[in-house]
C-alpha cells in the first residue's frame with residue numbers, strides 16, 4: 141500500500157520517497173491513521189518494520205499545520221539510549237526535510253550548552269533520553285507546558301523500573317491533555333498495567349503475534365562450554381567470512397575482554413557499553429557502521445532500536461537476563477525486509493535463560509552442537525547468576541546513571557488522566 145492512501149502531506153510523502161520507501165509497512169498503515177485521528181495508541185510490531193516513521197510522520201503532519209511564534213516543544217520522543225535518541229532525531233530530520241519544523245535532540249554524556257542554544261531557538265519536536273531531559277527542565281532551559289505529543293519509543297524499556305523515577309518526574313511536567321503513543325516490538329504484562337495510567341481510551345495496534353521475533357532472521361542456537369565461546373566466535377566469523385558482526389554480552393567486563401581477545405585473533409573489534417565515554421561510544425558505533433571495524437561487542441546498550449544498514453549477523457555471546465532483549469538483539473539484523481542470521485552461543489549454565497527466552501517467543505529453539513565445539517558433558521558449570529540483572533544495573537548499562545544522583549524534584553505516582 142502506498143503512502144498516498146494515508147492522506148499525508150506531499151512534503152512528507154516526497155521525503156519518504158526520497159529515502160526509497162515505496163510502500164508503507166503494516167504498522168505504518170495502521171498507526172498513522174489512528175494518530176492522525178487523535179487517538180492514544182499502544183503499538184507493537186516486529187523489529188525493523190518502520191515504527192519510527194509510523195509515529196514521526198503523523199506527528200509532523202499535525203504539527204506543520206501551525207507554527208506558533210515562540211516555537212515551544214510540542215512533541216517529545218523519549219528513548220532509552222543516547223544512540224537511539226540520535227538515530228530517531230536523524231529520522232525526524234529527514235522526514236521533516238521539506239517542512240519548516242525544527243527538530244532537536246538532547247541526551248547525556250555530551251555538553252549541555254549546544255542543546256540549550258538549540259532549545260532557545262525554538263523547537264517543535266524534541267527527541268531525548270530521560271536523564272538529560274530532566275536536567276534541561278530543572279535548569280529552566282525547557283518547559284513542556286505546550287506539549288501535544290508524548291512518545292515512548294521502546295515503551296516497555298522506558299517504563300520499566302530502571303527509568304521509573306525519571307518518567308514519574310517528567311510526567312509531572314507535561315499537560316494532561318496530550319496524545320500519548322507507546323511503541324515497541326515487545327510488551328509484557330507490566331507495561332499494560334502502567335499504560336492504563338498513561339493513555340486515555342487507547343487503541344491497541346498489533347500487526348504480528350505479540351513479542352514475535354523478526355520474521356526474516358534465521359535463529360541458530362549452539363550449546364558450547366563458556367570457555368570455548370571466544371574461540372568459536374572468532375572461528376565462525378573467520379571461516380564463514382562474515383564482514384560485519386554485532387556481538388552481545390551481558391556485562392561490560394566481558395564485552396571489553398572479548399573485544400581484546402578477538403583483536404588478538406586478527407578480527408578488528410571494538411566494544412560499546414555504558415561505562416565508555418559518550419565520545420567513545422559514538423566513535424565505536426560510527427566505525428562499525430562504516431565498516432572500519434569488523435565486529436562490535438556490545439552490552440544491551442545496543443540491543444534496542446539501532447538501525448545498522450546491511451548488518452547480516454548477530455551473535456548472542458551470552459543469552460540476556462531480560463528475555464525480551466533477545467528479540468531486540470537479534471532484531472538488529474533482518475530489518476526493512478532484508479534477511480539476517482542470529483547465532484546464540486549457550487553454555488550449559490545458561491539453560492534457564494533459554495527457557496525464559498523461549499517462553500517470551502512462545503516457541504522452542506533447536507539446540508545444536510557445532511562440530512568440534514561439543515560441550516564437555518563430564519564438566520559441570522555453575523549456573524549463570526539467577527534472579528536477573530538488578531534494575532539499577534540495567535539503567536547503568538544503558539549509560540543513563542551518571543547524572544541521576546544530582547537531580548532533585550518532586551516524586552509522584554504516574555499522573556492519572
Ligand SMILES: Nc1ncnc2c1ncn2[C@@H]1O[C@H](COP(=O)(O)OP(=O)(O)OP(=O)(O)O)[C@@H](O)[C@H]1O
Pocket residue numbers: 160161162163164165168185186187188189190191192193324325444445446447471472475476
Ligand atoms: N515504508 C518503508 N519502506 C522501506 N523502508 C522503510 C520504511 N519505513 C521504514 N523503513 C526503514 O526500515 C528500517 C527500520 O525502521 P525503524 O528503525 O523505524 O524500525 P523499528 O520498527 O523502529 O525497529 P526496532 O523495533 O528495532 O526499533 C529503517 O532503515 C527505515 O529507514
